Amino acid sequence: MESLLNQLPIGLSIGAVLLLIALGLTFTFGQMGVINMAHGEFIMAGAYTAYMLQDWAGAQAAAVALPVAFALAGTMGWVLERTAIRHFYGRPLDTLLLTWGVSLVLQQAARDLFGAPNVQVVAPSWLNGGVTIGGGTLPYNRLFIMALAIACVAGIWAYQNRSAQGRRMRAVMQNRELAACSGVATARVDQLTFFIGSGLAGVAGVALTLIGPVGPSIGTYYIVDAFLVVVAGGLGQLRGAVIAALALGMLNSFAEFWTNASLAKVIVFAAIIVFLQFRPQGMFVLRSRALT
């Protein structure tokens, strides 16, 4: 029972990380119809940012890295959109292959720069330990990740609903052609969406350094689950992504607890497939128009 309770924070924090990753995917997918396979490598970039900053910021590296990783991964996403992806709008398969190629190149680059073996980032000391509630332990590092995700979701919500830029983003997502006919410079909105979405992946990467080692292929472990969150939650939907990410994180950690890692994956996949039989559009539906 005790160890079962301990699965709860694990599931929730994994769900929180998945959410941060999925938000970027769901925006770029919902708004531009782009399946960005290189998104996982923005996670990796964020994680290595924390690793690199240790020389300078020591044990506080993970905290310092949050804004830096956001800016770095965001810029990488923006550059990718400007130099490559925008030439392939309306061609989802080509985009898939292109970004997959970029993903492989970035992983190799990380291997060359940092070496193939995993590295560790020392977590700030104020994240050691935890609170004990009813026989279970809530580790501070996992609590921190949950708080981080909540802060990011609140930030995104406020951005979308309270700022002119965010309103434009929703408008483009809901009806791209009409947005252009209303005077909205849609290409500029696309760039910003890419920046923010990729930046969030960088933040997720920093969060991952708090609960495990960092390696060149860290992104690939999470990217598939993040895509599942996007599909199950409904494209471009904040609410759907939150629920789907938490559900998937919990399902993952409990299935892993009762069985083993690979069987857990099978269970998760089966659950998603059954779910999509009933709701092929995901939890929430947005009428959206891809770029043509």
Add this chain to the structure above:
Amino acid sequence: MLEVTGLEAAYGRARVLFGVDLSVEAGQLMCVMGRNGVGKTTLLNSVMGVLTPTAGKVVFDGRDVTRLPTYERVRLGMGYVPQGHETFPQLTVAENLQVTLEATRHRDRAAVAEALEVFPRLKEMLKRRAGFLSGGQQQQLAIARALVTRPRMLILDEPTEGIQPSIVLEIEQAIERLHKERGLAVLLVEQYLELALRLADGFVILDGGMVRHSGTAADLRDEEVRRLLAV
């Protein structure tokens, strides 16, 4: 005010427009007519840059806009209401107008109030999501949205198509007022001959991807003209 010459457009290999010539003077209401599927929407989309024409030229206010992106044309004063009462369905009525205002150069909040004056009924629905309005209300919102940009020319694609009769009249009267009282130039695609007869200063009839006939409203009574419009 608007000068279209030799405009050609195609969807992939299927050509739709084979050289359309059209001109709208300042303050004029020009009606584009033609059978279903003849290319009226394609023409307006090409004029607005939603679709890239394969040949031809679009000049607005003496400026060649053929290569400008759609949003730049809107900012120059071309207000477009696409076919099918388009809105941002999950934004509220107020947000639909606000997001448009925030994309304009003038940024003058009064433009929203002015647009709502044209369709006062929308004022009671500001907090409702646009997707939940009736088709007619959505069309009113669509026109109000275009007015927020403070256009110098209004381009409307079948604004009364498939809309409940009670609202059709309101929309007609609004177009008439905007044209007559504010002197707005209007390029209107309209299937109903009666409406065109009442509002238009001039008309063109599209057929076979070209302008087959053009003239003043009086010419619309002509038998031959009616034959071109018969389904």
